[in-house]
Amino acid sequence: MNMQSIMVRRNKVVVEQGQSSLSEVLLATATKNLEALGFMFSPELLTELRTMEDSQFISFYTKLIPILKNAVGAHVEYKPMYPNFPTSVMEAEEAELYLNAIIHYYTNLLPFEEKRERFPLFEKTNLRMLQLASIKDFYQIIRGLISAKTSLSATDQAEVLWSIRNSSDVSTVLPEEIPMKETIAFVVATLLTEGKMNVNEISHYFKTATDVLRLAVALSEGDVSLAGTTKFKKFKRSERRFLLTLLDRMKNPTEDMLKYKGQWIRLGEILHPGEYKNNFQNAYQAFTIIRNNETFPTFSSKVEKALADSNLEEAVRLLSKRPGELARRLDHLLRLSDLPEVVINPFREVASEVSTAVLLQVKTHFQTRNSDQPIRVIFPKGNVAKAVGIENQLPVIPENICLAIVDICEKVLIERFSQLPPLGKVYIEPSLKNMNVPFSQRSASKTLKTLVRGSKFEIPEGNTIRFFTWWKQGANERIDVDLSAMLFDENFLFVDHISYTNLTSTKFRAWHSGDIVDAPNGAAEFIDIDIPSFTQNGGRYIMMQLYTYTEQFYCDMPECFAGWMMRKHPGTGEIFEPRTVENKVDIAAKSRIAIPVILDLVERKVIWCDLSLTNHPQFYNNVEGNLPSTTLMLMSMTSLVKPNLYELFRIHGEARGTLVNEIDDADTIFAMDQGITPFDLEKIMSEFL
Structure with a gap:
C-alpha cells in the first residue's frame, strides 16, 4: 500500500508539479494504455502532467499502472478451462463437456484447445476519470475516515494505519475529535505502538470501561467490534499499568464490564489487577466482582x-x-x-x-x-x-x-x-433514493467501486452479463473455488442455475467456462448470461455466488477476487477485458460462500450485496446444497429498506439551504457522478452523519 493506491481507490491521483515540458508522444502513449484498463486522465490532471520531465513522468507512470491493474483485476493471467469461451462451450456436446471435466478431476489436465484469434473489442466503454489531487487532499481523506461517525471497513482501517505509520507529523492526519469508539481503539493502539504519541496525550479519548477493552483488543490485533473473542497478548508491565490506570479512572466500570464479562475475565488473567490493588482499587474491585460472579444490579x-x-x-x-x-x-x-x-x-x-x-x-x-x-x-x-x-x-x-x-x-x-455551514442552493439527484446511507462499513470488502449493502444502481447498456473469479492456492493445499449463478423468476422461484454441474443452460442462453479444481498458479472461471433470453422467458433475478468446494475460508487464501462485466458484443475482445469491468471485489471474509451482487434484470438494477454465508454441513458446498438459504437471501436483499442518501441530503438541504430542481442552478450538488457522490463515503460519514 502507498499514498497513490489509497487515492486511486477514490479515482484521484497525487502528482508532483514539474518544471519542464512532457513529450506529447509519451503522454499520448500512456493515455492509450490507461484506456485499455478503463481509466483516463482528467483535463486538470493532464495539464499538471505536462509540466513533468520525461523521466519524472515515467517514474510516476510505472508506479501507477500496477495499482490500476490491481484495481480492476488485470494484474493476473486468466486461463479458463476453455480458452475460447463462450464459443467452445456453446459448440460442445454435453458428453464432451462431461468427459473433459472427469479427466481434469483425475489428472488436473485441461482439455487441449488451440486458442483462436478473437476480433478486437467492438464496443465503447465509459472510462473512469482520474482526478488531480494533492497531498493536502490525501490528508483530508484520512482525517475524514478517522472523523467518521460510523465503523470503517478493513480496507479503510488499513489506509488509516498506513498513513499514521508513514506520517512524520501525525497532526496532519489526526482530527480534533474521533467520534467512533472502534476507530479510537485502533488509532490509539497504532499511535502507542509506533511511538507517535505518549499515554498522557491519548488518555482523554477513553470515557468508559468498554473503551479500555477495545484498546486492549486493538493492541492484541483483535476484533475491536468485540463481536468475536480475542487472544490477548502478554502486555508489558508499562502497558498493564496504563490499561489499569484508564480503567481505574472510570466512575463505575463494573456495569460496563459485565456487558463483555468473558472477555474482561480473560483480560484480567493477563493484567493481574491483584498485583496493583493498592494503586488501582476501583479497577481491582470491578475485576473482583465479575470474577467471583457477585450480584451487581445493572x-x-x-x-x-x-x-x-x-x-x-x-x-x-x-x-x-x-x-x-x-x-x-x-x-x-x-x-x-x-x-x-x-x-x-x-x-x-x-x-x-x-x-x-x-x-x-x-x-x-x-x-x-x-x-x-x-x-x-x-x-x-x-x-x-x-x-x-x-x-x-x-x-x-x-x-x-x-x-x-x-x-x-x-x-x-x-x-x-441547521447549525452547520450553509449549502446555498441544493440539487439532489433522484437516483440517490436507491443508494443507502453508510452506517456501518465494518465488514465491507475492498472493491473497485465502494458501495453500501442494499444499494441499487443502473445496469449499463449491454445484452450479456459476464461474471468472473480468480483465485490462487497456497503451496501446501489444494483450493477449489466454484463460480455459480442462480436464476429466479419474479416470484422468487428458482428456475435454473449455471455452475460446475451445469455448464450450459437448457432454458436460456447461459454458459460456464468450466470447473477448475486446482490453482497453484491461479485459476479463473467465467459465466455468461444473455439477458434477453432470460427475461423473455420469465426470468428476473440473477444471484452471483462463489463457493469454496474444498471448505477453506476465503480469508485464509493467498488471493481471491470476483467481479462482473457488461458486454455488448461478448464474442469480441478477450474473455477478460479490464475496461469492461463494472466492479471487482476482493473476497476475504471468514466464510465459504460469497454473494457479491444480485441483478434485477426487469428493473435493470444491480443490488449490491457483498454478503457471506456458511454452508450446511449435511450437504456438499455447492449451489444445490444451499438453495433454501440463498432463496431467503434473495428475498431479504430485494425487500431491504434502509435510510437512503436522498433523504439524508434532503434534510441537510432544507436545514442548510434551498432545494432546487435544476442542477445548473445549484451551489451544492449531490449526484451519482457530480459534486458529492455515493462513493465519497469518508466525506458522508464524517460531515453529514
Missing part, C-alpha cells in the same frame, strides 16, 4: 424488571436516561403500551441527545413500519458480512403513532443540521 436488569412487572412508565423513565437505547426500543415499547403518549412524549424530550445515525434509522423504520414486506432483514454485529432474513410478523402500529415518531426525528435532524 441498568438493563432494572429496565427488564420494570417491563416484567408491567411498569411501562418506569421502564421508559429509566431508558430516558439513555436516549439512544430508548430510541432503539421504541417499537417494542409502543407495542406494549395502551397509551402511546407514555412513550412518545419522553422520546420527544430526549430525542435531541440521540445520534444522527440512530434518528435516521428510527425515522425510516417508522415510515415503512406497516409495509407488507414478508421478510425482515437483520445484519448481525461483527466482521463477517452476513444477513439474516426472518418472517415479518410484527403487529401493526397505528399510522398516526408512526408519523408522530417520524415527525420528532425529522424536526430534531433539521434543527441539528
Whole structure:
C-alpha cells in the first residue's frame, strides 16, 4: 500500500508539479494504455502532467499502472478451462463437456484447445476519470475516515494505519475529535505502538470501561467490534499499568464490564489487577466482582424488571436516561403500551441527545413500519458480512403513532443540521433514493467501486452479463473455488442455475467456462448470461455466488477476487477485458460462500450485496446444497429498506439551504457522478452523519 493506491481507490491521483515540458508522444502513449484498463486522465490532471520531465513522468507512470491493474483485476493471467469461451462451450456436446471435466478431476489436465484469434473489442466503454489531487487532499481523506461517525471497513482501517505509520507529523492526519469508539481503539493502539504519541496525550479519548477493552483488543490485533473473542497478548508491565490506570479512572466500570464479562475475565488473567490493588482499587474491585460472579444490579436488569412487572412508565423513565437505547426500543415499547403518549412524549424530550445515525434509522423504520414486506432483514454485529432474513410478523402500529415518531426525528435532524455551514442552493439527484446511507462499513470488502449493502444502481447498456473469479492456492493445499449463478423468476422461484454441474443452460442462453479444481498458479472461471433470453422467458433475478468446494475460508487464501462485466458484443475482445469491468471485489471474509451482487434484470438494477454465508454441513458446498438459504437471501436483499442518501441530503438541504430542481442552478450538488457522490463515503460519514 502507498499514498497513490489509497487515492486511486477514490479515482484521484497525487502528482508532483514539474518544471519542464512532457513529450506529447509519451503522454499520448500512456493515455492509450490507461484506456485499455478503463481509466483516463482528467483535463486538470493532464495539464499538471505536462509540466513533468520525461523521466519524472515515467517514474510516476510505472508506479501507477500496477495499482490500476490491481484495481480492476488485470494484474493476473486468466486461463479458463476453455480458452475460447463462450464459443467452445456453446459448440460442445454435453458428453464432451462431461468427459473433459472427469479427466481434469483425475489428472488436473485441461482439455487441449488451440486458442483462436478473437476480433478486437467492438464496443465503447465509459472510462473512469482520474482526478488531480494533492497531498493536502490525501490528508483530508484520512482525517475524514478517522472523523467518521460510523465503523470503517478493513480496507479503510488499513489506509488509516498506513498513513499514521508513514506520517512524520501525525497532526496532519489526526482530527480534533474521533467520534467512533472502534476507530479510537485502533488509532490509539497504532499511535502507542509506533511511538507517535505518549499515554498522557491519548488518555482523554477513553470515557468508559468498554473503551479500555477495545484498546486492549486493538493492541492484541483483535476484533475491536468485540463481536468475536480475542487472544490477548502478554502486555508489558508499562502497558498493564496504563490499561489499569484508564480503567481505574472510570466512575463505575463494573456495569460496563459485565456487558463483555468473558472477555474482561480473560483480560484480567493477563493484567493481574491483584498485583496493583493498592494503586488501582476501583479497577481491582470491578475485576473482583465479575470474577467471583457477585450480584451487581445493572441498568438493563432494572429496565427488564420494570417491563416484567408491567411498569411501562418506569421502564421508559429509566431508558430516558439513555436516549439512544430508548430510541432503539421504541417499537417494542409502543407495542406494549395502551397509551402511546407514555412513550412518545419522553422520546420527544430526549430525542435531541440521540445520534444522527440512530434518528435516521428510527425515522425510516417508522415510515415503512406497516409495509407488507414478508421478510425482515437483520445484519448481525461483527466482521463477517452476513444477513439474516426472518418472517415479518410484527403487529401493526397505528399510522398516526408512526408519523408522530417520524415527525420528532425529522424536526430534531433539521434543527441539528441547521447549525452547520450553509449549502446555498441544493440539487439532489433522484437516483440517490436507491443508494443507502453508510452506517456501518465494518465488514465491507475492498472493491473497485465502494458501495453500501442494499444499494441499487443502473445496469449499463449491454445484452450479456459476464461474471468472473480468480483465485490462487497456497503451496501446501489444494483450493477449489466454484463460480455459480442462480436464476429466479419474479416470484422468487428458482428456475435454473449455471455452475460446475451445469455448464450450459437448457432454458436460456447461459454458459460456464468450466470447473477448475486446482490453482497453484491461479485459476479463473467465467459465466455468461444473455439477458434477453432470460427475461423473455420469465426470468428476473440473477444471484452471483462463489463457493469454496474444498471448505477453506476465503480469508485464509493467498488471493481471491470476483467481479462482473457488461458486454455488448461478448464474442469480441478477450474473455477478460479490464475496461469492461463494472466492479471487482476482493473476497476475504471468514466464510465459504460469497454473494457479491444480485441483478434485477426487469428493473435493470444491480443490488449490491457483498454478503457471506456458511454452508450446511449435511450437504456438499455447492449451489444445490444451499438453495433454501440463498432463496431467503434473495428475498431479504430485494425487500431491504434502509435510510437512503436522498433523504439524508434532503434534510441537510432544507436545514442548510434551498432545494432546487435544476442542477445548473445549484451551489451544492449531490449526484451519482457530480459534486458529492455515493462513493465519497469518508466525506458522508464524517460531515453529514
